[in-house]
Amino acid sequence: MEPNDTIPAAPEGRPTVPPAPVEPPVSGDPPARRRPRGRTTLIIAAAALLGISGGTAVGYGIQAERAPTPLAVLSQPGVGYPAKPLSADRVPDTLPAAQDRQVRTDGDLRELLVDRPKGAKKTLTDELGLDDGWEPLDQYAETYYEDPHFMFESLAELELRRVASVAWRQGEQRETGVQLLQFRSGDRHGAAEHFGDQLMYMPWDEDGAGNSGDPIKGSRAGRYFLYPVERKAGYLPSYRARALAVRGDIVLDINIYDTVPIGKKDIRTLAERQLERL
Numbered sequence: 001m002e003p004n005d006t007i008p009a010a011p012e013g014r015p016t017v018p019p020a021p022v023e024p025p026v027s028g029d030p031p032a033r034r035r036p037r038g039r040t041t042l043i044i045a046a047a048a049l050l051g052i053s054g055g056t057a058v059g060y061g062i063q064a065e066r067a068p069t070p071l072a073v074l075s076q077p078g079v080g081y082p083a084k085p086l087s088a089d090r091v092p093d094t095l096p097a098a099q100d101r102q103v104r105t106d107g108d109l110r111e112l113l114v115d116r117p118k119g120a121k122k123t124l125t126d127e128l129g130l131d132d133g134w135e136p137l138d139q140y141a142e143t144y145y146e147d148p149h150f151m152f153e154s155l156a157e158l159e160l161r162r163v164a165s166v167a168w169r170q171g172e173q174r175e176t177g178v179q180l181l182q183f184r185s186g187d188r189h190g191a192a193e194h195f196g197d198q199l200m201y202m203p204w205d206e207d208g209a210g211n212s213g214d215p216i217k218g219s220r221a222g223r224y225f226l227y228p229v230e231r232k233a234g235y236l237p238s239y240r241a242r243a244l245a246v247r248g249d250i251v252l253d254i255n256i257y258d259t260v261p262i263g264k265k266d267i268r269t270l271a272e273r274q275l276e277r278l
Helices: 039-065 101-105 137-144 148-157 190-201 264-276
Strands: 160-170 174-183 223-226 239-247 250-258
Touching (some): 174 190, 223 264
Antiparallel strands (some): 160 174
C-alpha cells in the first residue's frame, strides 16, 4: 500500500479496523541487558563510610558526657631537678680535659697515634718529607682497597672527616700502617657503619681474610685477622695482618705486610697499644 492510498470504507454497519502492523521476523531472543558495573561496590562503600562516621560520632558523644578522669599521682615528685641550687661543697668537679674524650679527639688527632717502635725506619714518604701525619682520603682508599673508587665514594657518603696515619718499616720487608679514621657527627653514625661493613666482608669475601678473626682486648667488638698467604710466580710470598676497632667517632685500622709469616701477637699487641691512646 502506498502512503497516499486511503483505507477503503467498511460496509455500512461495520466498524472500521485498521490493518495490523507488519512485525519483522523474530530471529532469536533479544540480548540480555547487562548490569551496570560498580553500583554494588559503591553502595557497600557508602554504607561502610556511614557506619564508621556514625560510630565515631556516637563514641565522641558518650565520651563527652563522662566526667573527667584525674591523672595518677606521681610516685616520686620533685626528683628531676633540685628545688634549690646545690651548695658549693656538693657541686661535682668539672671533668678534666684529660678525661674528656671529645676534647682529646677534636684536637690534633695525630697526637693520639701510637709511637713508632724502637729501631723502626721511616717510610719513603717520610724520608722525602712528604708525610705530615694527615692522609688524604684518595690515598687511603688507593693503598688498602681493591676498588678504591667505590671506597672513596662510600667513605665520603659516610662523612669521613679526616685520616691521621703513621707508618714504618722493620727488617727487610715488613711494613706497618696505622690509620685513625674520624667521621663527622650527623644523622648517620659513619664510624659504626664503616666498621660494621669491614667486619661483615672479612670472613667470606675474596678480598677478606677468610676467617672471623680474634677479639682485641679492651675493645667491645674490635678484631684482628691473619690473611692466607698470597703466592705469585716471580714474586716473594705476601703475608698480611689487619686489626679493626671503633671507639666513638673513630675507626682504628692497622695493616701489617711482610714476606714471612706474621704472628698473632704482633698485630694484637699493636692494636691494644693504639686503643689505649684513644
